[in-house]
Amino acid sequence: MAKLSILRYPDPRLYTVAKPVETVDDRIRKLVADMAETMYAAPGIGLAATQVDTHLQVVVIDTSEEHNDLRVFINPVIVSADGMAIHEEGCLSVPGIYDKVTRAERVTVQALDADGKSFTLEAEGLMAVCVQHEMDHLLGKVFVQYLSTLKQSRIKNKLKKRVLETM
Numbered sequence: 001m002a003k004l005s006i007l008r009y010p011d012p013r014l015y016t017v018a019k020p021v022e023t024v025d026d027r028i029r030k031l032v033a034d035m036a037e038t039m040y041a042a043p044g045i046g047l048a049a050t051q052v053d054t055h056l057q058v059v060v061i062d063t064s065e066e067h068n069d070l071r072v073f074i075n076p077v078i079v080s081a082d083g084m085a086i087h088e089e090g091c092l093s094v095p096g097i098y099d100k101v102t103r104a105e106r107v108t109v110q111a112l113d114a115d116g117k118s119f120t121l122e123a124e125g126l127m128a129v130c131v132q133h134e135m136d137h138l139l140g141k142v143f144v145q146y147l148s149t150l151k152q153s154r155i156k157n158k159l160k161k162r163v164l165e166t167m
């Protein structure tokens with residue numbers, strides 16, 4: 001396994017739309033293992049391949065407290081969604097920034113697992129938030145894009161200053 005480096009907002013590569021995986025083979029399973037290692041090390045509860053500059057529809061999520069419930073979503077599709085819920089979100093690509101985002105309260109997602117087998121998951125709560133957050137990454141969207149343009153420019157400035165401070 002290898003820890004991968006995570007792109008930082010507003011890196012333009014985060015705006016890339018991911019392509020579907022054609023075959024779930026060992027190359028994809030290696031990517032999944034590396035993404036899981038990167039997510040746990042961060043630490044985070046989810047990671048999209050986009051964030052590690054690989055533009056394929058691959059997501060890993062583990063919302064468990066014990067970090068022992070890894071879920072893999074390849075070519076995920078939301079087949080139904082209902083309700084509305086506001087949650088405070090953060091993102092490993094936007095470190096130290098947290099803000100409220102409105103999303104569907106419950107989603108049903110269909111995807112392939114690491115064996116290429118199709119499954120359906122009904123998600124609510126944090127899992128529902130995370131699934132939608134990660135699927136946005138695959139579409140080239142970062143959660144801060146739901147915030148006002150004023151907030152977005154403040155966030156960009158804050159992250160720029162932080163990079164300068166570490167030089």
Ligand code: GNR
Binds near residue numbers: 046088090093130133
């Ligand atoms: O680790 C993460 N925590 C989180 C908290 C609230 C809503 C979404 C997330 S996802 C984030 C990891 C990440 O950036 N995934 O893309």
Ligand code: NI
Binds near residue numbers: 090091092093133137
């Ligand atoms: Ni994120």
